[in-house]
Amino acid sequence: MNEKYACYVRVSTDRDEQVSSVENQIDICRNWLERQGYEWNENSVYKDEGISGTIFKDRPAIQLLLEKAKKKEINMVLFKSISRLARDLKDALEIREIFLSRNVRIISIEEGYDSDVAGKNDMSFEMSSMFADHYSRMLSGSISSALAAKVRRGQHIGKIPFGYTRKDGILHIKDDEAEIVRMIFDWYINEGLGFKTITHKLNQLNLKPKEIQKWQVTSVQTIIRNRLYCGDFVLNRYTTMKVEGKKKQIQNPESRWLIFQDHHVPIISREWWERANSNLTKTKKKISPWNDLRGILKCSECESSIVPLLSWRLLANGKKKDYRYMKCSKYRRMGEAGCVNHSPILYDDVKALLIKQLLEKSYMLKLSFEDQFQGKKHDRFVVVEKEIDDLKNKAAKLIDLHLEQLISKEEFKQKRDEIDWKIHNLENEKIELSRQEYTTERIENIKQAFDVLSNDSQNLHHALRTLLERVVVHPQGKMDIYYSFHVE
Known part of the structure; x- marks a missing residue:
């Protein structure tokens, strides 16, 4: 057959890799093609590895395939399952419409979907896409519940903050960094220094932050505003939303935060943290000039x-x-x-x-x-x-x-x-x-x-x-x- 086909494969996490590895997806696509009389071509495989199926516009391989479809460089795309194509209902339907509008045939092997057979108004694709979307949301909810359970047990999730180390999931004070944290709060509370002045002093003293080479104003501000340093852990502070095909993180109202007090050993007292942040609600947000x-x-x-x-x-x-x-x-x-x-x-x-x-x-x-x-x-x-x-x-x-x-x-x-x-x-x-x-x-x-x-x-x-x-x-x-x- 002389059709110019493409095989699309995607994995997003190590857990995903266990059940739906790249090699596994390629083998399934190759088996289907050879049974249909196609000659296998290694160069027909397009991979998105380590990329979520809910972020449509951040996937280089799928974007490249859509571009090739527009240029009529391919006329068939196949994949193991619709969940590999997209886990978001809107994205899956949009991708399908682009392919079909360019006369590109779509094959989803696991669901047995073939656009040439089903036509443009077939509901099976929509239903499978909806289930993939629903599964993604359920998985997200399950992960959030599991993370909350870990926090309740006193474990820390996320990046290790400056001033701490982590052993067996529990935060422990790292003495040299913790001393810098106390110094920052002392300068801010007792000497009345601002974020910028503190930043300059830290860099002049050649004191190193955890991940970047030099201290920045935002680094100092984050430490002073972070309840973690008085022993609290805040969960559900942010929500990830999808805007124009990309994920965007927004802050939830404080009423929705889950605050676990005395979660770990504090570096500073609660009194110090409250003194440093007593004017937080009164301070007007600084508006950047247009x-x-x-x-x-x-x-x-x-x-x-x-x-x-x-x-x-x-x-x-x-x-x-x-x-x-x-x-x-x-x-x-x-x-x-x-x-x-x-x-x-x-x-x-x-x-x-x-x-x-x-x-x-x-x-x-x-x-x-x-x-x-x-x-x-x-x-x-x-x-x-x-x-x-x-x-x-x-x-x-x-x-x-x-x-x-x-x-x-x-x-x-x-x-x-x-x-x-x-x-x-x-x-x-x-x-x-x-x-x-x-x-x-x-x-x-x-x-x-x-x-x-x-x-x-x-x-x-x-x-x-x-x-x-x-x-x-x-x-x-x-x-x-x-x-x-x-x-x-």
């Missing part, structure tokens, strides 16, 4: 974002005037341990300058973008492929370093997760670049973005992100502007 330049301005020294900070000055008439100035976000979080202190530049001045530069460029802009965008797309595709290869080589070297015990298990996991995250993003960019509609859409976006600049629309942020690749800001205020288009 930033049309977010994601565009980058520090020349550390490549972190340049962000606006709110400040004020007193005028001669006694009135207070607010203004926004730009700072390196890493310097703001970590002080001199993170980056250098840039000369202050006003947010409104930077924005006005960039809009002026862009409007001047618009008068010289070529009417036809197609050739230049095709060239840029090809160049970027080559760069992305090279970056992926480089990262895979780094991952291989990382394994060698771990096996030779040159780096710890924690360092290996942290660096490997970082590499995997970068590869995942680059793979998604490759998919985007390979789209045939990319050039036409990009041209239209550029033209619309210039219209927004001229009309001073509320969509200014989107327009600036479309027209500017990045703006590199140097410590003395000099800026290097990189445009996403070419002018003669």
Whole structure:
């Protein structure tokens, strides 16, 4: 048979691996194909390993298959069961509709589902998808109950917090780190120091946090706000919700928290924790200033974002005037341990300058973008492929370093997760670049973005992100502007 088929396999956890391993799924698909008269092709297998079936848009292999279906590079997809395709009902139906709209046949071997036989309105697929979705929710509830039972027995779940070690599931105080925790609370309560000042002092004393290289403001704030340090364990503080195909963690109302008091040995007294957090409910939440330049301005020294900070000055008439100035976000979080202190530049001045530069460029802009965008797309595709290869080589070297015990298990996991995250993003960019509609859409976006600049629309942020690749800001205020288009 000359059909261009693809086999999709997925496992999400070690427990999943026990009953539905990659090899097991491949064997089932291969057996079905050979019995139907197909010639087996190892290159037809597409794997998503260690990825939840409830996160549709974060699965590179399924995204690649959908893209191949759109390009008519495949005309049949098979998988062991619908739960391998997706555990979310909405996602399963959406994936099926995309495949069927591109005349791609769908085979689910375990359920005996064949879209060529069933047609587009068959209920068996919907029912099987619903059961997969229901099973996923039941499993989540069972896991939550099991975790709560562990906590009631005095065991700790989740990451080991700074200041503690864990043995047989129980938290024990780690003396050297616990002393730093007490120091942080003492500075905050008795000396009245703020998060930023404490962060700077910790870095100046060269005291190391648990997982990152330098202390950050958020690290200090998390310690002071965390009830864990007075011996309590909080469960059900957060809920994971699905928004636009991706998981997002939100905080539950405090009334839904499960607080286990005196769960483990405290590092500080309950009185100290309450004193440190007595103004927690009274403090107004600090609102970040609106930033049309977010994601565009980058520090020349550390490549972190340049962000606006709110400040004020007193005028001669006694009135207070607010203004926004730009700072390196890493310097703001970590002080001199993170980056250098840039000369202050006003947010409104930077924005006005960039809009002026862009409007001047618009008068010289070529009417036809197609050739230049095709060239840029090809160049970027080559760069992305090279970056992926480089990262895979780094991952291989990382394994060698771990096996030779040159780096710890924690360092290996942290660096490997970082590499995997970068590869995942680059793979998604490759998919985007390979789209045939990319050039036409990009041209239209550029033209619309210039219209927004001229009309001073509320969509200014989107327009600036479309027209500017990045703006590199140097410590003395000099800026290097990189445009996403070419002018003669």
